[in-house]
Amino acid sequence: MTRIVEPEAGPRSKRAAILTAAVDCFGEAGFDATKWSTVAERVGIGQTALYHYFESKTHCLLTIMRLELERSHDRFVEATKGAEDPVEALRAAVRAAYDVSPQEVLQMRILQNHMDLLSGTRRSKREEAERVAARQLVQVVERDWTNLLVKGMSQGAFPLRDAQLLGSSVLGLIVSVWRWYRPSGPTPLAEISELIEGACVRMVAT
Amino acid sequence: MTRIVEPEAGPRSKRAAILTAAVDCFGEAGFDATKWSTVAERVGIGQTALYHYFESKTHCLLTIMRLELERSHDRFVEATKGAEDPVEALRAAVRAAYDVSPQEVLQMRILQNHMDLLSGTRRSKREEAERVAARQLVQVVERDWTNLLVKGMSQGAFPLRDAQLLGSSVLGLIVSVWRWYRPSGPTPLAEISELIEGACVRMVAT
DNA sequence: CCTCAACCTGAGTTCAGTTCAGTTTGGTTC
DNA sequence: GAACCAAACTGAACTGAACTCAGGTTGAGG
DSSP states (O other): OOOOOOOOOOOOOOOOHHHHHHHHHHHHTTTTTSSSHHHHHHHOOOOOGGTOOSHHHHHHHHHHHHHHHHHHHHHHHHHHSOOOOOHHHHHHHHHHHHHHHHHHHHHHHHHHHTGGGGGGGSHHHHHHHHHHHHHHHHHHHHHHHHHHHHHHHTTTOOOOOOHHHOOOOHHHHHHGGGOOOTTTTOOOOHHHHHHHHHHHHHEEEE | OOOOOOOOOTTTTHHHHHHHHHHHHHHOTTTTTSSSHHHHHHHOOOOOGGGTTTTSHHHHHHHHHHHHHHHHHHHHHHHHOOSSHHHHHHHHHHHHHOOHHHHHHHHHHHHHHTTGGGGGGSSHHHHHHHHHHHHHHHHHHHHHHHHHHHHHHTTTTOOOOOOHHHHHHHHHHHHHHTTTTTTTSSSSSHHHHHHHHHHHHHHHHH
């Protein structure tokens, strides 16, 4: 478990600005559809300056994905740490998953649309480091949900089932929303959150 | 609703061979990671010959996705046409969704990994035609599931809920499996099918 | 004010995808 | 069985976006 040390920002670093611009572009237009030079333009630097911060367009994408995974994990821990009752913990975790800013919606969309990148190994060092870190975080998040189910089953709050498989399924159900959800769409996120919360509880606790 | 007429195969057409090779490559290595020329090699033709059958690499991908969506829809209709009881219809539909060949597993994986392509419009005619057809088929498949739920609710077999949202969720849960499932993995598809079948019934019918 | 690392740039390279300008193949017609 | 022609194919050239290179600029700390 090699953690990536976030490059500490020099006072005139544009790393954060690049990430923000990239999230906007990749999230709205899609990774392939957005030119790397467009991101540079939006930040107000030449294209080659991007390579001072990221080894490649893909390296930037993988960084966005890792950061989003870290965020998801942190929010899960935060949301469930207080709850005693497994059903309440599950509900809190689902609500936390949908308690996100518009920027974070884009990040989740990007993450979901490019999960397949985490399978194959990458050529360059820093890309591969981000990939491995992200892959590990996926497992961490999966373990988060699985552990929640295991605890509930052992306490008798949930019927006994394959916790690993059911955990992945619950997670899959929750994140599948990000493939189609649009803030401008007809369904508000609160409504989605509520329906999915109920669905998860029925899936697990019935 | 403009249906795409499948180019009827001349006796020495390699279209089918190209599609098969492309599904293997795109499914195993990923679309971006596989060189278009590799597909040509595997079929045993020069790279430029590919353009006799597909306008572009992406056009081929979109065709694969459309064909898979058509298949999914057909299987759903086939599986549910006999069933009277809504719960049995739901169970049959889920089982049908996982009753697939290894080739079809790859096709589902490709479809899931590139759903985002269906959002933005395409430059070229034939690509755009495939994209629109695929997008429509996504809606058809969503309607398949939603209608199943509506029927069940009106018959009193399922409690009343937002059928559209719940339908998308059920579908999302089912297809989320294709992101991580590998035939070589530890969990057999039969086991997954069974767990998801139960989960869907509890989600919808409880 | 001097220094040096962080930050940036324009010009050039690469390479996969694609286009072009034809050539081959084999079934059909007379 | 020769002529024809559309489907099938090819090698060479082109394109454009990602990336490299060889330096130039800037500003915070000494």
